Amino acid sequence: MLQSSRRRLVRVIIIDSLAFPIVSLDDSSRKIIYYHEILNELQRLASKYNIAVVIVNELVTQVNKNNEISFESAGGQAVSSRCNKRIMLARIRNSKFAARLLKSSTMPQVATVFNITSQGIRDEPSIKN
Numbered sequence: 001m002l003q004s005s006r007r008r009l010v011r012v013i014i015i016d017s018l019a020f021p022i023v024s025l026d027d028s029s030r031k032i033i034y035y036h037e038i039l040n041e042l043q044r045l046a047s048k049y050n051i052a053v054v055i056v057n058e059l060v061t062q063v064n065k066n067n068e069i070s071f072e073s074a075g076g077q078a079v080s081s082r083c084n085k086r087i088m089l090a091r092i093r094n095s096k097f098a099a100r101l102l103k104s105s106t107m108p109q110v111a112t113v114f115n116i117t118s119q120g121i122r123d124e125p126s127i128k129n
Contacts, residue, residue, distance in 0.1 A: 084105065095115050
């Protein structure tokens with residue numbers, strides 16, 4: 001077998017719901033400490049083993065003093081400031097979704113629409129006149 005035909009393995013850690021084990025804590029300062037400890041360990045593992053880390057994080061509803069509603073990352077700045085790239089995913093309707101790059105030091109903010117079908121993830125068909 002030729003060297004160039006060797007398969008490259010994708011190495012990734014995916015954490016679904018970083019906030020879940022922490023959100024039930026009453027002590028806000030402990031929450032921040034736990035977030036930082038977890039994120040430090042994930043960063044150490046990513047660097048040591050040259051792997052990607054994907055964190056799925058919920059949005060929480062925030063209401064400010066003017067009764068304006070916004071959606072913020074669970075874990076707040078303790079989590080969002082530690083991530084190199086942030087992508088927000090949203091369901092538009094049925095099998096149609098949107099992805100928006102919120103934070104990246106190397107790429108501009110962009111958004112795209114896609115469909116999830118039985119054949120996999122597909123680009124949204126272009127509208128032709």
